[in-house]
Amino acid sequence: xxxxxxxxxxxxxxxxxxxxxxxxxxxxxxxxxxxxxxxxxxxxxxxxxxxxxxxxxxxxxxxxxxxxxxxxxxxxxxxxxxxxxxxxxxxxxxxxxxxxxxxxxxxxxxxxxxxxxxxxxxxxxxxxxxxxxxxxxxxxxxxxxxxxxxxxxxxxxxxxxxxxxxxxxxxxxxxxxxxxxxxxxxxxxxxxxxxxxxxxxxxxxxxxxxxxxxxxxxxxxxxxxxxxxxxxxxxxxxxxxxxxxxxxxxxxxxxxxxxxxxxxxxxxxxxxxxxxxxxxxxxxxxxxxxxxxxxxxxxxxxxxxxxxxxxxxxxxxxxxxxxxxxxxx
Amino acid sequence: xxxxxxxxxxxxxxxxxxxxxxxxxxxxxxxxxxxxxxxxxxxxxxxxxxxxxxxxxxxxxxxxxxxxxxxxxxxxxxxxxxxxxxxxxxxxxxxxxxxxxxxxxxxxxxxxxxxxxxxxxxxxxxxxxxxxxxxxxxxxxxxxxxxxxxxxxxxxxxxxxxxxxxxxxxxxxxxxxxxxxxxxxxxxxxxxxxxxxxxxxxxxxxxxxxxxxxxxxxxxxxxxxxxxxxxxxxxxxxxxxxxxxxxxxxxxxxxxxxxxxxxxxxxxxxxxxxxxxxxxxxxxxxxxxxxxxxxxxxxxxxxxxxxxxxxxxxxxxxxxxxxxxxxxx
Numbered sequence: 315x316x317x318x319x320x321x322x323x324x325x326x327x328x329x330x331x332x333x334x335x336x337x338x339x340x341x342x343x344x345x346x347x348x349x350x351x352x353x354x355x356x357x358x359x360x361x362x363x364x365x366x367x368x369x370x371x372x373x374x375x376x377x378x379x380x381x382x383x384x385x386x387x388x389x390x391x392x393x394x395x396x397x398x399x400x401x402x403x404x405x406x407x408x409x410x411x412x413x414x415x416x417x418x419x420x421x422x423x424x425x426x427x428x429x430x431x432x433x434x435x436x437x438x439x440x441x442x443x444x445x446x447x448x449x450x451x452x453x454x455x456x457x458x459x460x461x462x463x464x465x466x467x468x469x470x471x472x473x474x475x476x477x478x479x480x481x482x483x484x485x486x487x488x489x490x491x492x493x494x495x496x497x498x499x500x501x502x503x504x505x506x507x508x509x510x511x512x513x514x515x516x517x518x519x520x521x522x523x524x525x526x527x528x529x530x531x532x533x534x535x536x537x538x539x540x541x542x543x544x545x546x547x548x549x550x551x552x553x554x555x556x557x558x559x560x561x562x563x564x565x566x567x568x569x570x571x572x573x574x575x576x577x578x579x580x581x582x583x584x585x586x587x588x589x590x591x592x593x594x595x596x597x598x599x600x601x602x603x604x605x606x607x608x609x610x611x612x613x614x615x616x617x618x619x620x621x622x623x624x625x626x627x628x629x630x631x632x633x634x635x636x637x638x639x640x641x642x643x
Numbered sequence: 644x645x646x647x648x649x650x651x652x653x654x655x656x657x658x659x660x661x662x663x664x665x666x667x668x669x670x671x672x673x674x675x676x677x678x679x680x681x682x683x684x685x686x687x688x689x690x691x692x693x694x695x696x697x698x699x700x701x702x703x704x705x706x707x708x709x710x711x712x713x714x715x716x717x718x719x720x721x722x723x724x725x726x727x728x729x730x731x732x733x734x735x736x737x738x739x740x741x742x743x744x745x746x747x748x749x750x751x752x753x754x755x756x757x758x759x760x761x762x763x764x765x766x767x768x769x770x771x772x773x774x775x776x777x778x779x780x781x782x783x784x785x786x787x788x789x790x791x792x793x794x795x796x797x798x799x800x801x802x803x804x805x806x807x808x809x810x811x812x813x814x815x816x817x818x819x820x821x822x823x824x825x826x827x828x829x830x831x832x833x834x835x836x837x838x839x840x841x842x843x844x845x846x847x848x849x850x851x852x853x854x855x856x857x858x859x860x861x862x863x864x865x866x867x868x869x870x871x872x873x874x875x876x877x878x879x880x881x882x883x884x885x886x887x888x889x890x891x892x893x894x895x896x897x898x899x900x901x902x903x904x905x906x907x908x909x910x911x912x913x914x915x916x917x918x919x920x921x922x923x924x925x926x927x928x929x930x931x932x933x934x935x936x937x938x939x940x941x942x943x944x945x946x947x948x949x950x951x952x953x954x955x956x957x958x959x960x961x962x963x964x965x966x967x968x969x970x971x972x
Contacts, residue, residue, distance in 0.1 A: 325683055427832055465972045496829075500825075573762050
């Protein structure tokens with residue numbers, strides 16, 4: 315099934331079921347009002363939502379209406395955890411090669427992950443507000459999963475069982491804030507502002523055979539100012555699958571229902587597949603010609619991130635955002 | 644007023660008001676069932692809780708019962724954000740001096756903060772489970788505040804207005820996991836397992852004149868295995884006050900209601916005040932004699948963290964935890 319959250323003025327929005335073709339939707343009223351509620355009580359509530367989804371997909375839901383992604387908040391407008399990996403080692407290799415540094419051997423065994431802020435996510439079509447365009451504004455197109463409860467010390471295989479939903483993420487990054495921030499030693503903080511998510515989160519059965527071994531084997535499309543810049547396959551080159559990322563997180567503590575785990579920038583060795591963040595394009599330019607030529611995003615720039623199944627249908631709907639100046643306080 | 648959350652088998656527990664002397668409590672039933680609910684709608688719900696608090700403190704609440712901190716979850720059993728600072732620069736100076744490194748000049752202007760996991764906090768008297776005592780188990784006694792909504796780009800003075808509640812935190816740290824984790828460049832992750840909080844969170848008026856300029860001017864007591872090891876004053880040597888920490892967090896994004904911001908290990912220049920984490924004791928030993936002599940915590944060790952007002956009364960109740968082996972999965 316496919317789930318979305320409409321903005322209704324409340325902090326958690328209104329949960330609804332969306333048809334497979336993203337054409338129609340139906341409020342989940344009577345089953346659950348918020349997505350976190352469903353994740354908290356998955357075994358009881360999700361079968362009821364599945365029933366509604368079935369009726370909706372058959373065109374028999376009596377109060378269905380046209381689905382409008384512009385009314386969507388993130389599926390979870392706020393969450394208790396957002397932990398983002400850097401699971402495509404090619405991305406790390408590019409960044410390191412551009413500054414002529416080696417990738418430590420341990421990076422192929424031990425995933426890079428950071429803890430992000432999860433109190434204020436952006437909806438898929440929300441403007442992305444930044445106070446200063448000189449911060450080096452960049453998108454990052456990613457896959458993300460939402461978990462149920464996963465126990466402290468679980469194995470990667472056990473962790474895979476905890477995955478409830480899959481969605482797309484735009485992990486906004488402020489590149490020029492990163493070097494000074496990482497030099498302080500405590501990791502990303504101001505350089506990772508609010509993240510945006512796709513209109514719809516889907517259960518694994520919606521992905522069919524594209525979901526294999528904890529990886530999503532489909533190309534992720536990124537279009538910057540209307541021009542397709544990325545079409546990297548999210549599957550084969552994901553060095554650490556989602557079960558490994560979740561188990562990494564669960565090494566020293568429990569992971570509780572509603573945790574969101576990101577893949578990091580989807581990246582392929584074949585540069586003709588393009589890029590899922592501008593930083594990577596700049597790394598390639600640096601490697602090829604000694605200097606980065608492509609500038610980061612400016613006010614008014616747009617970014618569209620989407621994934622289609624083999625028949626060309628959009629799976630999650632599109633993240634479609636415009637960079638804007640932040641409101642003055 | 645003083646607020647606490649009793650465990651009731653649910654994920655968010657049951658909100659209650661606790662008397663100033665921590666002797667009695669009263670469920671907030673009829674006003675709000677969960678603390679997050681109050682933070683989401685503070686201006687409407689907090690006056691009603693204040694009324695109940697007043698009645699309880701006068702001994703006139705009809706369904707009051709004896710308050711038992713052992714029944715408490717963290718005031719927010721899970722939260723949408725937990726961002727922890729390192730606001731006592733003396734702590735940073737000690738750590739650096741022990742490894743003969745300088746403190747960068749920027750550290751006196753620009754606070755160190757990291758994003759922590761907030762999906763699964765420990766209650767004040769919950770055992771602290773760790774799979775391996777060789778991880779270098781350490782407590783960290785801190786002050787923490789809970790905010791309302793604070794806007795992107797706010798000033799430190801504006802940020803102070805967003806503080807709703809104050810509590811104590813035990814930011815458990817796994818010291819031997821830290822060096823390899825920080826070397827990876829993405830900051831703390833596995834080295835910061837679930838954090839514990841005091842039984843009670845209090846509004847600023849409960850702190851009287853001890854709350855000044857965004858700092859809490861009282862000694863924080865830490866007792867390890869029944870022995871008082873720390874009595875550091877949390878006020879005068881807090882290099883960055885809570886408004887500065889919150890504004891640092893809000894530089895590139897909104898901070899939403901229910902965000903928890905920590906002070907980092909409370910630390911004083913005068914070593915006779917003791918220590919609020921074992922790592923600091925080991926730094927002092929290294930500076931004085933070339934090597935750390937004190938071992939980190941072992942299974943069965945206890946840590947008690949508490950703060951009393953000038954008349955000797957406990958303000959927040961005590962964090963009182965025992966280190967135990969993690970359950971096998």
